[in-house]
Amino acid sequence: MKQIALAIGFASLFVAAACSQREAVTADYCVVPLPDQVAVDTAATPFRLSPSTVIVAADSAAQSDAQLFAGYISTLTGFSPKIADRAPSDDYIRLATGCGTPDAYTISVATDSIVVCGGSNAGTFYGLQTLRKAIPGKGDRDILYPVGTVSATPRFAYRGAHFDTSRHFFSADSVKIFIDMMAMHGMNRFHWHITDDQGWRLEVDSLPLLTEVGSKRPNTVIGWNTADYDSVPVSGYYTHEQIRDIVAYAAERHITIIPEIDLPGHMQAALAAYPDLGCTGGPYEVWRRWGVSDDVLCAGNDSVYAFLDRVMDAVTDLFPSEYIHIGGDECPKTRWEKCPKCQAKIRTLGLRDDRNSTAEQKLQSHVMKHVADHLAAKGRKAIGWDEILEGGCDTSTVIMSWRGVRGGITAAKAGHDAIMTPATYLYFDYKQSYDESEPGAYYAKPLLLETVYSYEPIPEEFSDAEAAHIIGVQGNTWCEYIPTFRHAQYMTLPRFGALAELQWVSSPKDYAAFMQRLARLRAIYDAEGYNYNVKAFEASKEE
Ligand code: ACM
Ligand code: ZN
Numbered sequence: 001m002k003q004i005a006l007a008i009g010f011a012s013l014f015v016a017a018a019c020s021q022r023e024a025v026t027a028d029y030c031v032v033p034l035p036d037q038v039a040v041d042t043a044a045t046p047f048r049l050s051p052s053t054v055i056v057a058a059d060s061a062a063q064s065d066a067q068l069f070a071g072y073i074s075t076l077t078g079f080s081p082k083i084a085d086r087a088p089s090d091d092y093i094r095l096a097t098g099c100g101t102p103d104a105y106t107i108s109v110a111t112d113s114i115v116v117c118g119g120s121n122a123g124t125f126y127g128l129q130t131l132r133k134a135i136p137g138k139g140d141r142d143i144l145y146p147v148g149t150v151s152a153t154p155r156f157a158y159r160g161a162h163f164d165t166s167r168h169f170f171s172a173d174s175v176k177i178f179i180d181m182m183a184m185h186g187m188n189r190f191h192w193h194i195t196d197d198q199g200w201r202l203e204v205d206s207l208p209l210l211t212e213v214g215s216k217r218p219n220t221v222i223g224w225n226t227a228d229y230d231s232v233p234v235s236g237y238y239t240h241e242q243i244r245d246i247v248a249y250a251a252e253r254h255i256t257i258i259p260e261i262d263l264p265g266h267m268q269a270a271l272a273a274y275p276d277l278g279c280t281g282g283p284y285e286v287w288r289r290w291g292v293s294d295d296v297l298c299a300g301n302d303s304v305y306a307f308l309d310r311v312m313d314a315v316t317d318l319f320p321s322e323y324i325h326i327g328g329d330e331c332p333k334t335r336w337e338k339c340p341k342c343q344a345k346i347r348t349l350g351l352r353d354d355r356n357s358t359a360e361q362k363l364q365s366h367v368m369k370h371v372a373d374h375l376a377a378k379g380r381k382a383i384g385w386d387e388i389l390e391g392g393c394d395t396s397t398v399i400m401s402w403r404g405v406r407g408g409i410t411a412a413k414a415g416h417d418a419i420m421t422p423a424t425y426l427y428f429d430y431k432q433s434y435d436e437s438e439p440g441a442y443y444a445k446p447l448l449l450e451t452v453y454s455y456e457p458i459p460e461e462f463s464d465a466e467a468a469h470i471i472g473v474q475g476n477t478w479c480e481y482i483p484t485f486r487h488a489q490y491m492t493l494p495r496f497g498a499l500a501e502l503q504w505v506s507s508p509k510d511y512a513a514f515m516q517r518l519a520r521l522r523a524i525y526d527a528e529g530y531n532y533n534v535k536a537f538e539a540s541k542e543e
Pocket of ligand 2: 278279297298299300301335336339340341342
């Protein structure tokens with residue numbers, strides 16, 4: 001239960017310090033996401049973070065976190081604290097581990113020192129994020145941290161954000177900023193949607209045409225599949241070197257990258273590169289339209305399975321994540337129903353329509369199982385979109401529920417782990433208001449900040465055992481209509497704030513209090529130069 005024993009009110013209170021020429025401002029621990037406990041002793045002399053404060057980090061892992069923290073402080077205050085491996089007698093912030101579950105943290109603030117103790121280095125890092133967000137924005141001044149204790153344990157182990165860099169290409173530096181945005185919000189799983197019909201963006205040495213051909217389209221349809229096309233070429237992919245660099249960058253911020261190779265549908269860019277992998281043999285183009293393409297991988301062609309093995313070998317080589325996302329959504333069976341090879345495969349496998357699934361849906365399950373087994377042999381686990389339940393799927397595969405919550409509920413009841421990312425609450429490509437000029441996907445109702453915040457990931461009727469299968473919550477940023485990174489920031493901020501609360505906080509919701517805390521996060525967005533939706537900070541729910 002969240003308890004705010006005594007929280008000092010947020011007042012941009014500038015305190016003229018008796019012992020210093022420098023101005024100081026008081027920090028406030030009521031941040032986003034809200035800690036479980038904030039207990040403050042307002043009578044005690046606060047800890048003063050100043051240019052003389054030392055950050056104490058005993059080992060190299062902690063030193064990496066200390067460096068990031070020093071960078072955050074520098075952005076907000078203009079000074080960069082020194083880092084040492086031993087504590088001086090006072091005036092230090094010490095990083096420690098051994099307090100609580102791995103992602104939990106406790107911050108103990110005394111007049112002469114602060115100790116940030118995580119259950120692991122990740123937990124400590126989240127504690128440092130809280131100290132960072134406690135600062136009320138940018139200014140050339142010291143920070144007064146009220147004496148007290150602040151602690152939090154996240155509600156979910158999997159705290160995800162998805163980013164589609166297929167439909168539009170975003171530079172490696174932009175991807176890193178996305179990762180920084182996640183870190184600021186206490187998220188730890190970056191679901192990287194890196195291949196789709198409109199662009200293949202992952203270098204695979206043994207399949208060079210995937211990027212030579214599959215990463216480029218000359219133009220794109222305007223609006224929702226009108227007859228008109230723009231004249232803006234879209235191209236780009238991430239090299240091995242860039243991927244390794246981004247994976248390491250994320251790991252430093254305690255974020256695991258889960259790449260998604262969406263299969264067997266959403267593969268038209270790969271088919272453009274290797275047309276033999278399709279049922280008709282093509283020719284195919286890197287798709288210039290939106291929606292769901294009928295052209296998918298041919299499930300009756302043995303070379304498709306060999307292709308998928310090679311792609312997965314490249315993926316597991318580049319990404320150390322235990323989980324690999326293998327897609328499985330929106331795979332029309334139009335071609336398979338007519339394809340002699342697919343139909344022969346159905347006969348060979350003895351697949352038949354029954355009450356629950358068609359033979360073609362079972363054929364998709366066969367493809368998914370092939371890939372999941374290939375990953376399992378390498379010690380990895382597959383995640384798939386909820387459609388993969390349709391043809392049957394064993395419980396070792398994690399289900400990502402996007403078509404509402406039903407897939408996640410069915411999955412958890414059947415014994416799968418599930419990640420909740422229902423479009424109606426957590427699709428950040430949807431517009432953020434009913435204003436005519438509001439940018440966002442044409443096909444969906446607006447998704448207001450309050451609606452995101454209102455989402456409850458665990459159904460009331462769930463038993464504890466079923467609830468334990470809901471391992472996390474994720475927001476998805478699809479980029480059909482998001483051509484620039486600044487636009488992607490606008491779509492995600494501040495909805496990331498509401499998502500972070502779902503991921504971390506289990507106490508009853510209070511939207512008004514959340515909005516007050518969110519207003520303070522805005523100052524941190526400003527300090528970092530992030531683009532965001534200003535109006536969302538004022539918006540209330542509209543019908
Ligand atoms: C999806 O939005 N097609 C997973
Ligand atoms: Zn086929």
